[in-house]
Amino acid sequence: MRSRGVLVLAGMLAVVLAAGAVTAFSMSRKVRGSPEQASRDYFAAWRDGGLERMSRLVADPPGDFAVQHRALSNGLKVYSVELEPGPLVRDPGGESAYQEFEVTRNLAGRVTWTYRSTLRMGLVDRRWKVLWSPATLHPDLRGPATWKLAETESAPATFLARDKRPLPGDGTLQPYIAALAERFGDSGDSGDSGDDTRGWAVELIQPGAGPRRLAVLGAESPERIRTTLDRTLQSAAEKAVSGKTAAIVAVRPSTGEILAVADRLGGRNAFLGNYPPGSTFKVVTAAALLSDGMSSSGGVDCPGSVVTAQRTIRNSEGLALGGTSLREAFAHSCNTTFARLAVERLRAAKLAEAAGTFGFGGPIAPGIAAVRGSFPEPGNGAELAEAAIGQGRVQASPLVMAMVAAAVADGTWRSPRLVDAKLIRGTGDRPQPSHDVPNAAALRTMMRAVVTDGTAERAGLPSGTAGKTGTAEVGGGEPHAWFVGYRDDLAFAAFVAGGGSGPEVAAPLAARFLRAR
Incomplete structure (x- = not known):
């Protein structure tokens, strides 16, 4: 019995000892x-400039913890720091947390710089510690860096897309943005303002990268100018012209707003270049014929070649339709039909009047320099025959021809614009006023036929597209390829310098643009 009692006592002692061990482990x-x-202690140390105390509150602080803080303070000549922590948020697991905060620094006793960052905390060896990274000091900081406070002029204007988001920082659009900046980019007062327009720039220089300007302080705020450009359409146009000496200009017919400019011609030639428009000009000639009493279903002749006004005109690839309608002659781009009708029926004055209706000869004011379409009145019958098919002395830019397509789509010709009309008027530019285009409905039917059963039938254009192909002879070199058209409230001109065939080159280019948007 005694032995059994000893065993029970020993068992009880073991249980007590085990319980004590569990308690001791739990306490540990x-x-x-x-x-x-942890947050209160860290921010308190930061306000006091206690870098050593801050470092002790950090889990595994880097060896240059204090150096990185001093680099910012010394480089920006920081006089004081104010910290405003926001609400602390625990992560669902309970072992980490974060707290956004606002930091305001007085720089050189001249300006204040305010931004937001995040303090992160976590359990490390059962103790709450600050999980520090350079981003705690500033969200853009990635490691040791140089900070600089530089005196600067007012920040230049920033140009935004129509959705108020930044425009792409590269691509063929940049010469146009630079031209806008030259025209509208002075956001300061043009009068004698002394030092009022000067400010201070906060610059960050990190290894392997050039100086990055994080803020301009004390100067007038940069003006944010909204353009008419659509980022999605701009991207689609850029992709379509990639690797080609080409341009695409897209506009909104109902407003005249320029939605995209992808220009690989160089020198802003989508706006400033003068090129023969070739058969895309038949839109204008057709408009003149309709105004003269013809109908799109009216009978015409389309021989393979014709001599008119002592000038021999031929169709591409020997096309000969014989007796046909004006609509079919337009759809299949019969040079012989339009050249002969211009000489025998229209005369120069009527064709010149129609060209004026589509903006040729009148001023346009998109916000930067742009040439107007050129239609010198033909001096004889041979010149008139050439002019009727967009050759001879007829000249136009891709922008001008995009507006021709837009005028047909909407029934109204409008001057194109890249920025708000009020800004343009402020420069003193005065474009010609908007005006109706007669017989636009009939022209739309004819341009639709080009895509459904004419020269652009095999270009892969999306359903609902209407347009006109053009192959413009330039003398001695490959012809320029054109396609102008519209789809819904989007009009465009696709142009390939020296590209050859409009139906084979420019129309498929337009199809790629429309399908990528």
């Missing part, structure tokens, strides 16, 4: 502190 695993306390 107790979490020390809280994220709230």
